[in-house]
Amino acid sequence: MDKPKVVLGVSGGIAAYKACELLRRLTESGHDVRVVPTESALHFVGAATWSALSGHPVSTEVWSDVHEVPHVRIGQHADLVIVAPATADMLAKAAHGLADDLLTNTLLTARCPVVFAPAMHTEMWEHPATQENVATLRRRGAIVIEPAVGRLTGVDTGKGRLPDPGEIFEVCRRVLARGTADADLAGRHVVVSAGGTREPIDPVRFLGNRSSGKQGYALARTAAARGARVTLVSANAALPDPAGVDVVHVGTAVQLREAVLKAAADADAVVMAAAVADFRPAEYATGKIKKRDDKADPTITLVRNPDILAEISADRARPGQVVVGFAAETDDVLANGRTKLERKGCDLLVVNEVGERKTFGSEENEAVVLGADGSETPVPYGPKEGLADVVWDLVQERLV
Numbered sequence: 001m002d003k004p005k006v007v008l009g010v011s012g013g014i015a016a017y018k019a020c021e022l023l024r025r026l027t028e029s030g031h032d033v034r035v036v037p038t039e040s041a042l043h044f045v046g047a048a049t050w051s052a053l054s055g056h057p058v059s060t061e062v063w064s065d066v067h068e069v070p071h072v073r074i075g076q077h078a079d080l081v082i083v084a085p086a087t088a089d090m091l092a093k094a095a096h097g098l099a100d101d102l103l104t105n106t107l108l109t110a111r112c113p114v115v116f117a118p119a120m121h122t123e124m125w126e127h128p129a130t131q132e133n134v135a136t137l138r139r140r141g142a143i144v145i146e147p148a149v150g151r152l153t154g155v156d157t158g159k160g161r162l163p164d165p166g167e168i169f170e171v172c173r174r175v176l177a178r179g180t181a182d183a184d185l186a187g188r189h190v191v192v193s194a195g196g197t198r199e200p201i202d203p204v205r206f207l208g209n210r211s212s213g214k215q216g217y218a219l220a221r222t223a224a225a226r227g228a229r230v231t232l233v234s235a236n237a238a239l240p241d242p243a244g245v246d247v248v249h250v251g252t253a254v255q256l257r258e259a260v261l262k263a264a265a266d267a268d269a270v271v272m273a274a275a276v277a278d279f280r281p282a283e284y285a286t287g288k289i290k291k292r293d294d295k296a297d298p299t300i301t302l303v304r305n306p307d308i309l310a311e312i313s314a315d316r317a318r319p320g321q322v323v324v325g326f327a328a329e330t331d332d333v334l335a336n337g338r339t340k341l342e343r344k345g346c347d348l349l350v351v352n353e354v355g356e357r358k359t360f361g362s363e364e365n366e367a368v369v370l371g372a373d374g375s376e377t378p379v380p381y382g383p384k385e386g387l388a389d390v391v392w393d394l395v396q397e398r399l400v
């Protein structure tokens, strides 16, 4: 089988050096990568580096190898074009269809999925000109990954950092796997909760659970790859922030509720993949609870946490909002799932059977997605991202 053909466009920003890592990941995982830098990108990383790492000649303009018509061919033959970093200037050129070098020509001839990973200073990202260009590109079906927040060039920090190359690679992999430029969640805001809450007992102890957060992170990553604006409310998951996703880190069920309700206010869909503790200690001991021979062993009294899924299902923040819950069951999986779906009032419930090798911490999952309309969609054992895509397909069908 032919290797998937990827064009890596690099525009002129300091983050160009991070594109070397992205290139390495793409080539090592069996992609045929053609690097097309802009002239200014070569001020940051030279042509020799791109050529050596990709195994292909590198040119910035349309006048090299003219007999091969590179300005048309490279784009036509690509399975994916990823521009990382994409500067404000590159986004403007792409949005307006300018074609004054090899990369911008390639963008006009490509009929495959196109992903932009912008990197620039916060002011440039937030400028209405840039925001309108981003909106134009997204409307046309391109995927524009939200920049990460953090240290920028120099001493300043803010939104505008190129996301981690490993996470950009994951977006590319997802888009290639789907094989479509169809960003069917573009213009949608989705909220995903992930991980497991921890309810503190004292400064060193908590009540927790074994959720790794992997399924929720897979949901966030796949939604971003399908063009959605994603807010991920993450409870204690030891996982890197997915590219292009706004991540809100929380600890307890009460904090998770607050963050989910806030993000859900303008959301088209909310997916509660987090394992939320049903109970929390009624009292928090401000000092470490010690064992004492002169006193009885402590008893921890628990109180109920709010049921966030039931609350957002009963009181939708906007009409037509789609609400999805998860349930891990050990017996009578489908019957219990159906009862839970009705009790919670959500539109879809992803039911997992938990047991030995199944679900917790693993990379794979098997589930049945129950719909409030009576539908039943079995998802065979496979990667958590496969299940995530099925969930988004079902959400997509229900969005108004």
Ligand code: CTP
Residues within 6 Å of the ligand: 253, 272, 273, 274, 275, 276, 277, 278, 305, 306, 307, 308, 309, 310, 324, 325, 326, 327, 328
């Ligand atoms: N959930 C929630 N708030 C809670 C508990 C659970 O929003 N306090 C959500 C979870 O995120 C999940 C769904 O509800 O999407 C199902 O969780 P589960 O623990 O199975 O439901 P329970 O109502 O606790 O049912 P059970 O009695 O089986 O524990």
